[in-house]
Amino acid sequence: MNAFEARLETELLKVVRERGAARAQTWARRPGLVERASGRLLRSPGLARALVTTPSLLLPWLIASAVVLGAGAGATLDTGRPLVALLAPAVAAAGIAYAYGPGIDPAWELSRSMAVSDQMVLLVRALGVFAVDAALGLAASAASGTAVGITFGWLVPMTAACALALAAATVARSANAGVAAGLAGWTIMVLSSQVADGRFTAAISNSALILPYLAFAAVCCVIALHATRAPRGTS
């Protein structure tokens, strides 16, 4: 490349930058209220963006959650059994397992090279899934006229089921393994509680289970954090 071509390239770059600056005003996206608030809370505009884009990245999960919980609300109204409360933890666990990871997130490899760690992105996405499912579940519970104790009773079991799904998905590096673990764990819990207590809703209404649920969730979260920590490697 001669001096003239080099100068030409430099001039072209200058033009491109000027055009970029002009176009920036046209293309600039103004973050919404939730994104701005999340950015301040998380102290990271990148994490805030990851949080608010979660539902659009997991659209099939969002639709499935709404459909399952809607059907559960209808069935609860018909049968009088608190099906929403029993379905919500399983639905949320499946969503959490699909929140992130190799084979699930198309841009996973790219995300691994970012300054905002993929572990933090995973955590905010899991939080996003949890929050949306909790909101949908509460709405479905309220719509089906479930007792207040049961409406809120499934939030703690849902935390435990989600934590189990997240831990299994990150350890096995497989969303399907996470879904299987979350669903199996919750099903075993519901059935064993019914056998032990004699009530269909024991898994969500027995207050003695709250502490074990929370302890179990904490252990699963530690496992998930360990499984997703950045490898130190050799240097």
Place this chain on the structure above:
Amino acid sequence: MNVEIAGLTRRFGRTQAVAGVDLSAGPGVFGLLGPNGAGKTSMLRVMATVIPPSSGRLRLLGRDPGGYGPRREIRRRLGYLPQNLGYYPSFTVAEFVEYFALLKEVPPARVPVAVATAIERTGLGDKARARLRTLSGGMLRRVGIAQAIVNEPELLLLDEPTAGLDPEQRVAFRALMRECGEHATVVVSTHLVEDVGAACTEVALMNQGKIVFHGTPAELIARADGTDAAGDAPLERGYSAVLAAARSTTGAWA
């Protein structure tokens, strides 16, 4: 030096993808050539801090990526285009580039201009608001390049960047590489020796996880002198000569 590598290895189970590489590179465009399975992609993934090395010493931009703080600092100044760019189909071009600008911790006030400039530099200005699912393979490759350069990286790692680009786009992309190489270290893994001849100031040739040649493109061409190496262009003949020599010493299939 922006890249300092000594005795680097990377294993996947019993397979040794990178087998004791020593390499250093400063500003400029550095071409990484080699046949399929030579270890180029593994080398780039280690340099991109996507996977850690199994052993050896690695310093990027004067920092040790083994620690959290230095790794984060390296990643702020790093641009990476993986061989298979995963993307979110519902994102627009501008949204995708902006998302990764934010994850690279580009200061929020600078993000709009950085995104627009990266999109303009890759010639995607008319497609900035198009959804990624509507773009062709070549355009998606340019979107990948746009996200890689959005933070004006000091270390730019590109794995097969010209795959899927038409000849005109390839010429424009080589000019972009040269621009970036004026201030940054650009490492390009490619099968296309024309890319190396047109844009690279230095070139390394990998075979079976090792670097079997490191020099300038002119030096690679000179390796074909006095041999009957195959190839349609001087660089191709140099490439073939070096590979043939490496395989004759290891006894590997040519």
